[in-house]
Amino acid sequence: MGKNVPNFHIVKKLETQSAKRKTMMITVVYFLFGCTWIVVTDFVARSVSGENVEAFMFSVTKGIIYVCITAVLIYGLVYSALRKLMNSELRLTESEALFHTIFDQSPIGVAIIQDIPGKMTNKVFSRINPMFGQITGRDETELKATEWDAITHPEDLGKARDLFEKLKLGEIERYTLENRCMKPDGSINWVEQTVTPLNIYDNSTACSYLALVRDIHERKTTLDTLREVERSKSVLLSNLPGMAYRCKYDPEWTMLFVSEGCFSLTGYTPKMLIGNRNLSFKELIVPRYRDYLEEEWKKALVEKKQFQAEYEILTAEGQTKWVLEMGQIIFDENNLVEALEGILIDITARKEQERMLKYFGVHDPLTGLYNRRHLEELLGAYELTGDKVNRALAVLRFKKLNSLSLAYGYQFSENLLRELASSLSVLTGKSCRLFQVSFERMAFYITGYDKTEYLSEFCGRIRNLREIESVLELTGCGIGVLELDEWDCDAAEAIKNASIAAEQTVNGEGSGSCFFTEDLRGKVIRGARIKAILLEAAFTENDDTLYLEYQPLLDLKTNKIAGLEALARLRDEKLGVISPAEFIPLAEEMQLILPLGQKIIRLAFGLMNRLEKSGYGDVQVNVNISGIQLIQEDFTDGLIRMAQKSEVNLKNLVLEITESVLSDNYEAVNERLGRIKTFGVRVAIDDFGTGYSSLARARELNADYLKIDKCFVDNLLTLSSDETIVGDIISMAHRMGHCVVAEGVEDERQYQYLKEHGCDYIQGYYFSRALAPEKVMELIKGVNSLTVAKIREVSRKREQPLSERF
Numbered sequence: 001m002g003k004n005v006p007n008f009h010i011v012k013k014l015e016t017q018s019a020k021r022k023t024m025m026i027t028v029v030y031f032l033f034g035c036t037w038i039v040v041t042d043f044v045a046r047s048v049s050g051e052n053v054e055a056f057m058f059s060v061t062k063g064i065i066y067v068c069i070t071a072v073l074i075y076g077l078v079y080s081a082l083r084k085l086m087n088s089e090l091r092l093t094e095s096e097a098l099f100h101t102i103f104d105q106s107p108i109g110v111a112i113i114q115d116i117p118g119k120m121t122n123k124v125f126s127r128i129n130p131m132f133g134q135i136t137g138r139d140e141t142e143l144k145a146t147e148w149d150a151i152t153h154p155e156d157l158g159k160a161r162d163l164f165e166k167l168k169l170g171e172i173e174r175y176t177l178e179n180r181c182m183k184p185d186g187s188i189n190w191v192e193q194t195v196t197p198l199n200i201y202d203n204s205t206a207c208s209y210l211a212l213v214r215d216i217h218e219r220k221t222t223l224d225t226l227r228e229v230e231r232s233k234s235v236l237l238s239n240l241p242g243m244a245y246r247c248k249y250d251p252e253w254t255m256l257f258v259s260e261g262c263f264s265l266t267g268y269t270p271k272m273l274i275g276n277r278n279l280s281f282k283e284l285i286v287p288r289y290r291d292y293l294e295e296e297w298k299k300a301l302v303e304k305k306q307f308q309a310e311y312e313i314l315t316a317e318g319q320t321k322w323v324l325e326m327g328q329i330i331f332d333e334n335n336l337v338e339a340l341e342g343i344l345i346d347i348t349a350r351k352e353q354e355r356m357l358k359y360f361g362v363h364d365p366l367t368g369l370y371n372r373r374h375l376e377e378l379l380g381a382y383e384l385t386g387d388k389v390n391r392a393l394a395v396l397r398f399k400k401l402n403s404l405s406l407a408y409g410y411q412f413s414e415n416l417l418r419e420l421a422s423s424l425s426v427l428t429g430k431s432c433r434l435f436q437v438s439f440e441r442m443a444f445y446i447t448g449y450d451k452t453e454y455l456s457e458f459c460g461r462i463r464n465l466r467e468i469e470s471v472l473e474l475t476g477c478g479i480g481v482l483e484l485d486e487w488d489c490d491a492a493e494a495i496k497n498a499s500i501a502a503e504q505t506v507n508g509e510g511s512g513s514c515f516f517t518e519d520l521r522g523k524v525i526r527g528a529r530i531k532a533i534l535l536e537a538a539f540t541e542n543d544d545t546l547y548l549e550y551q552p553l554l555d556l557k558t559n560k561i562a563g564l565e566a567l568a569r570l571r572d573e574k575l576g577v578i579s580p581a582e583f584i585p586l587a588e589e590m591q592l593i594l595p596l597g598q599k600i601i602r603l604a605f606g607l608m609n610r611l612e613k614s615g616y617g618d619v620q621v622n623v624n625i626s627g628i629q630l631i632q633e634d635f636t637d638g639l640i641r642m643a644q645k646s647e648v649n650l651k652n653l654v655l656e657i658t659e660s661v662l663s664d665n666y667e668a669v670n671e672r673l674g675r676i677k678t679f680g681v682r683v684a685i686d687d688f689g690t691g692y693s694s695l696a697r698a699r700e701l702n703a704d705y706l707k708i709d710k711c712f713v714d715n716l717l718t719l720s721s722d723e724t725i726v727g728d729i730i731s732m733a734h735r736m737g738h739c740v741v742a743e744g745v746e747d748e749r750q751y752q753y754l755k756e757h758g759c760d761y762i763q764g765y766y767f768s769r770a771l772a773p774e775k776v777m778e779l780i781k782g783v784n785s786l787t788v789a790k791i792r793e794v795s796r797k798r799e800q801p802l803s804e805r806f
Contacts, residue, residue: 016083016086018086019079019082019083019086020079022078022082023075023078023079023082024075026074026075026078027071027072027074027075027078030067030070030071030074031067031068031071034063034064034066034067034070034071035063035064035067038059038060038063038064038066038067039060039063041063042059042060042063045059103129104129104130106129106131107131108131108212108213108214109128109129109131109132109133109134109135109136109191109211109212109213109214109215110128110129110131110132110210110211110212110213111125111127111128111129111132111143111210111211111213112125112126112127112128112198112208112209112210112211113125113126113148113195113208113209113210113211114126114207114208114209115168115207115208115209123147123148123149123164123209124144124146124147124148125143125144125146125148126144126208128140128143128144132213135181135189135191135213135215136151136181136183136189136213137181137183137184137185137187137189138151138183138184142184148211149161150182151181151182152179152180152181152182153179153180153181153182153188155180156177156179156180159177159179160177160179163175163177163195164195167195167196167197167209168207173196173197174194174195174196174197175194175195176192176193176194177192177193177195178190178191178192178216178220179191179193181213189215189217190215190216190217190219190220190221191213191214191215191216191217192213192214192216193211193212193213193214194211194212195209195210195211195212196209196210197209197210198210241261241265241345241346242261242265242323242324242343242344242345242346243258243259243260243261243262243265243266243343243344244257244258244259244261244341244342244343244344245257245258245259245262245281245340245341245342245343245344246339246340246341247281247339247340247341248339248340249297249301249329249337249339249340251282252276252280252281252282253280253281253282253340254275254276254280254281255270255273255274255275255276255280255281256274256275256339257270257274258270258273258274265313265315265321265323265344265346266284266313266315266316267315267316267317268284268316283314284313284314284315285311285312285313285314286311286312286313286314286320289311289312292309292311293309293311293325296309297329297340300328300329301329301337304329306326306327306328307325307326307327307328307329307340307342308324308325308326308327309324309325310322310323310324310325310347310351311323311325321346321348322346322347322348322350322351323344323345323346323347324344324345324347325342325343325344325345326342326343326345327340327341327342327343328340328341328342361373361374362374362377364436366414366417366418366436367417367418367420367421367436368421369421369425369434369435369436369442370433370434370435370436371435371436371437372435372436372437372438372443372495374435375435375437375443375445375491375495376491376492376495377491378433378445379445379484379490379491379494380490380491389447389448390447390448390449390450390483390485391445391446391447391483391484391485392445392446392449392455392481392482392483392484393443393444393445393446393481393482393484393494393495393498394443394444394446394455394458394459394462394479394480394481394498394513395437395441395442395443395479395480395481395482395495395498395499395501395502396424396441396442396443396444396462396477396478396479396502397440397441397477397478397479397480397499397502397503397505398417398420398440398441398442398475398476398477399440399475399476399477399478400474400475400476401413401416401417401439401440401475401476402440404416404474404475416471416474416475417436417439419467419468419471420442420468420471420472420475421434421436421442423465423467423468423471424442424444424462424465424468426465427444427458427461427462427465428444431446431447431448431449432444432445432446432447432458433445437495437499441499441502443495443498444458446458452483452515455481455483455515456513459479459481459512459513460512462479463479463512463513478502478503478504478505478512478513478514479502479505479512479513479514480497480498480499480500480501480502480503480504480505480513480514480515480516481498481501481513481514481515481516482494482497482498482501482515482516483515483516487516487521496524497516497520497521497524498516500516500520500523500524501514501515501516501517501520502514504520526575527586529572529574529575530570530572530575530578530582530583530586531586531590533545533570533572533575533578533583534570534583534586534587534590534592534596535590535592537570537596537599538587538592538595538596538599539595545570545571545572546568546569546570546596546599546600546603547568547569547571547603548566548567548568548569548600548603548604548607548773549566549567549569549770549771549772549776550564550565550566550567550607550621550770550771550772550773550776551564551565551567551763551764551768551769551770551771552564552763552767552768552771552776552779552780552783553565553620553622553741553761553762553763554761554762554763554767555760555761556754556755556759556760556761556762557760559783560783560784561619561779561780561783561784562618562619562620562761563619563620563621563622563654563761564607564619564620564621564622564776565621565622565624565656565763565770566600566603566604566607566621566622566623566624567580567624567770568580568584568596568600568624570583588626588628593626593628593629594628594629594632597625597626597628597629598638598642600623600624601623601639601642602642602646604621604623604653605642605643605646605648606646607621607773607776608621608646608648608649608652608653609646609647609648610773610777611652611777611780612648612649612652614777614781616780616784617649617652618652619652619780619784620652620653620654620682621652621653621654622654622655622656622684623653623654623655623656624656624657624686625655625656625657626657626661627657627660627661627669630657630661630669630672630673631665631668631669631672635672636672636675636676636679639676639681640679649680650679650680650681651680651681651682653680653681653682654681654682654683654684654704654705655676655681655682655683655684656683656684656685656686656707657669657673657683657684657685657686658685658686658687659685659686659687659688659689660687662685662701670700670701670702671702673701673702673703674702677702677704682704682705683702683703683704683705684703684704684705684706684707684741685701685703685705685706685707686707686743687707687709687743688706688707688708688709688729689708689709689712689729699736699737701738703738704738704739705738705739705740705741705761706729706733706738706739706740706741707740707741707742707743707763708726708729708730708740708741708742708743708759709743709744710743710744710764712724712725712726712729713726713742713743713744713745713750713754713764714744716747716749716750716753716754717747717749717750721753724753726742726753726754726757727753727757730754730757730758730759731757731758734758739760739761740759740760740761741759741760741761741762741763742754742759742761742762742763742764743763743764744763744764745762745763745764745765745766745767746764746765746766747766748766750764750766751766
């Protein structure tokens with residue numbers, strides 16, 4: 001579109017020379033023509049008139065002089081005219097060149113638009129400059145084939161058309177509009193266009209308009225960004241749980257700007273603080289923080305770092321609020337402090353939460369007493385002081401509290417604890433503090449006492465508190481005392497040891513209170529060792545610390561071994577063999593009954609498999625199970641899976657449960673036993689006669705065997721045949737379809753009585769104590785292969801246990 005600009009100085013010189021040449025040619029022609037004309041006309045006139053030669057020459061001379069004069073005049077006039085004409089053309093050329101230069105090099109887009117009458121939207125481009133093409137993203141050819149409306153964003157088209165229509169109708173002289181221009185690649189460019197009529201005098205019927213277009217995309221983007229920043233700032237300031245500020249660095253912190261959040265934070269409007277109009281910001285600060293804040297700002301100034309501090313302010317309502325201030329120092333070009341800027345955030349809720357967390361970190365939420373954590377901190381801190389005073393822990397254990405919760409609800413138990421805490425607090429003082437160490441335990445931390453007798457007296461004072469005397473009895477309170485200086489133990493162990501002493505009183509081994517002693521310490525150590533053994537035995541597959549011994553059941557009709565009761569044993573290198581009476585309660589406490597029970601069943605299945613392969617498949621194996629095992633939903637399915645894996649016949653398995661298990665939920669347990677029996681498993685009720693069911697429900701029991709408790713068998717040695725009820729139990733059990741096993745048979749007289757009264761099986765030391773698997777296999781082989789004559793011979797060796805006579 002651009003054109004070369006000529007050198008107008010050279011052009012002007014050339015045009016001048018050309019004008020002179022053309023004028024000279026015209027003048028010479030005129031001169032020659034004029035002279036010729038005068039000579040010819042005068043010669044003709046002389047010939048006609050007969051004038052003399054002198055007159056003729058005079059006339060010719062006069063004419064030539066005239067021609068010369070007029071030629072000079074003509075030269076000047078023609079030259080002047082040609083010069084003006086050429087200057088006009090030169091100026092026109094200059095103007096055109098200047099127009100092209102400005103048009104092509106203009107920093108804004110310029111376009112001449114023609115609007116065809118009768119077609120309002122057909123605004124076509126007749127001429128455009130390069131910048132217009134650059135702004136719209138199209139070249140001249142594309143634009144001349146495109147209408148103006150086609151490059152305008154649809155959302156801006158309506159307004160652009162309305163303004164253009166008003167311009168056409170003469171309602172406005174021009175218009176300026178910011179709108180979006182659509183580029184060929186689909187991108188958008190913001191432009192500012194000014195449109196005005198263009199008066200061109202030609203014969204065209206189309207109206208022309210001049211459009212000036214400026215690229216404002218960067219400006220619009222910047223403005224949009226600024227608006228978004230301003231909007232975000234406004235949203236932030238309006239939702240800020242506090243206020244933003246700008247203030248002077250003076251003693252009063254004179255405010256120059258305060259955001260609207262000031263009112264909700266302080267109760268004062270921004271106007272009241274700006275310029276210290278009603279009060280200064282310093283007056284809002286709680287006095288004890290003012291000097292501290294001044295020092296912190298000075299540090300920030302010296303170190304040129306951000307300022308941050310938490311402090312309290314006074315609101316217009318007289319309340320105090322916690323605020324977090326984060327600010328910075330603004331320096332001018334001379335590195336002098338110009339102002340302070342920052343924000344204040346309301347952190348009252350957070351501070352309250354911190355206070356509550358701190359409180360509940362050392363207090364029990366139910367009773368408000370100090371908790372176990374705080375007690376342990378105190379005990380640990382004492383070791384660092386180096387003080388030497390007598391110290392003791394008195395732990396109160398409320399054994400029945402859980403039972404009360406189940407019977408009357410936790411609200412009832414919680415109210416009891418609050419009452420206990422309130423009443424026991426009267427015994428506290430500087431040297432005696434009360435702690436809630438667990439739901440069922442409280443502890444007194446006593447310091448500075450003289451003698452041990454004081455501790456006994458103190459326990460008596462607890463027992464004699466009339467306000468809670470009945471509550472202490474109701475909750476089953478036991479008191480355990482530990483003198484800390486006598487035992488080298490940490491805080492946690494001290495609390496545990498005092499709790500152990502309290503347990504002794506609860507279990508009836510103390511008279512109201514019990515001191516932790518060396519004997520109790522031994523029990524604790526032994527108990528801890530057994531617990532460790534149980535854990536290993538429960539979860540280690542090949543561990544042999546848990547093993548089984550088997551006590552035979554002798555069939556009194558055939559004098560052969562009909563069954564074996566599997567009895568769990570626990571052994572340790574240090575403790576030796578541990579009695580079930582000792583480790584079973586600990587297993588229950590540690591909730592290891594289920595994994596230990598499964599291991600016992602697997603071991604029993606191992607012997608069953610061995611018996612069957614040895615030809616003694618008719619010998620049954622009795623396994624004791626607990627109520628916890630029985631009530632498990634998957635117990636039966638798990639039992640079947642283990643039997644299939646061990647390849648044993650469930651018909652040779654007898655499950656023994658104590659009669660006390662039935663007392664918890666007779667119907668559910670009996671139903672579960674019935675389902676187990678459908679798989680061929682047999683059921684024996686152990687310790688029969690000691691539980692609540694007794695003979696009343698014996699007929700309903702899904703059981704095959706009733707095992708008479710040892711206490712009834714023992715009575716056979718002290719009571720006469722008429723006084724004992726063992727025979728009646730045997731007779732009644734038989735009528736109800738149950739077989740009878742007598743436990744604890746240790747004497748010939750017991751054996752004879754049971755045999756005479758039709759007892760089916762006996763079990764006890766009279767026949768055999770519990771034996772290892774190898775020994776019991778030998779015994780079965782020896783006993784079950786005897787003839788009747790041999791059995792009678794052996795039975796006469798009454799001085800030995802029956803199993804040792806073979």
